Amino acid sequence: MMKKLRTYLPLATLVVLMIVGTFLSDKFLTYSNLMNLLQFSAESALIAVGMTLVILTGGIDLSVGSIVALAAVVSANSQQLGLAGILVLVLLIGAVIGAINGIVLTKFRVEPFMATLATMAIFRAVTLWYTNGGPILGNITPAFSYLANGSVLGIPLPAIYVVVVFIIGYVVLNHTPFGRHVLAIGGGEETSRLFGINVKRVKIWVYIISGVLAALAGMLITSRIGMGEPRSGYQFELVAIAVVIVGGTSLTGGRGTIGGSFIGLLIFAVVMNIMNLLNISSFVQPIVRGLIIILAALAISRMLKSKASAGIA
Template structure:
């Protein structure tokens, strides 16, 4: 097995070592309650990371997801009279619309994904703040709605179930459908994809819609969990999602990456944060550690790409 192949297993090896470290540092780490807690509080990041993976695989980026979380968090808190299914429908519609807006702006108007979603990030956050006059919507969440994030299935917290389900669905879409193959093809080369009859613009719009819907559902989940609509929800969620995807081995240039890798990336971040919480490390220090992980992941990916290029030149 060559060095490049070994490096592809680096995220999994890192997770394994972190699990060992966690078990050595705290006797609470490997308990069922703690592991379920770890998954439970990763649910919002999991939803956003799957959408972000698909976007990045096409060579794009979606900086608006955190603001979409905030927007749907406040809307879901203010539409409790519609019932759970009504709220869900409204939230999905909002997510689809904002995702479609992102997709159309960058495909029809040829705006770079970074700039397009940077602009919508500011717009959606401003709309959320305007909608609530800058304050939270408190005391409106019904017990049925609260159960979405605080309930359980066969003793397993529902958010932990959501994490597993969303990654399974993401894996199926990317690896078992023509659309998934088109996503990878577009990220590998747009002009080549067009020559093979792939509708590149349509693929891009769809991945941004998926990203928008999953971010919207994350906003709904936050409101269900905390019991109020907070317009400042989702702060820096886009950075966390991008970091999860990078740590999982997906290339920011598109065309290379897996949903499974993003799942491993999510667990790496969740385990690191969990260990620091168990050790009572300051919340001000935790972002520093997160940043260092991103730097190390970027270095590993950069070296992997260089080694592949060198191997290709040698052959």
């Protein structure tokens, strides 16, 4: 019963929001608007998939926003390497920082919150030092710009990325031993060890994946805006965590789905899109985002209490 509630409540919320959006604006259900909705969700989608895996193990990754910023400025400053060279460099940045997070919390037994809070601060500072606090206005090549601004058969490439990354995430979580190990660890580390799962290795890989996806998001931002902005990724970690939780994943780990995170992403994207269509101030929008998080937390809390009451009865 609890699993069904976690699945259908976010979906029902999304359907209601879609209906509301249709009534509030005649532009909402247009093809161009829906494509824009997905297009500008690409970076959040990448980070949300990685964050889902992290949270399912019972962890948290607060460093993703800083990884986004560092990858964004490095990719802007490395155009001479060509698209393939930039991609390798960005993947390396994400993998190294992710590995640092994983090693610190597994080998040195630092809590995930504290470990990634530290790397969040460190690599945000590294980014600002690298750029002297200003944007990198590099000569962005057409091939690099095409990554975020191109299209295939009229479909923006970032919209395709959103679908592809969630499909890959779904397959990894539900149809591979690694995905089963992620869920098992979130359900109980000691039990997982007894069943022969290398908990430390799985956790390190989860943070590497999160770091790599965050770095790719940073590269996409630079491709889209045409420069390396050191303040990129600000509060992305909070948005990603909210997306995952709104999608029904438990913060304690072990319970959640990639599909739920996809719905959570769409909920936030639809709300932001509706507010943009209604010309609501950008200063008000974060307030609405915060209210969504509170409402989601209350809904989950009520479901847990109802389940507990039913169990007692």
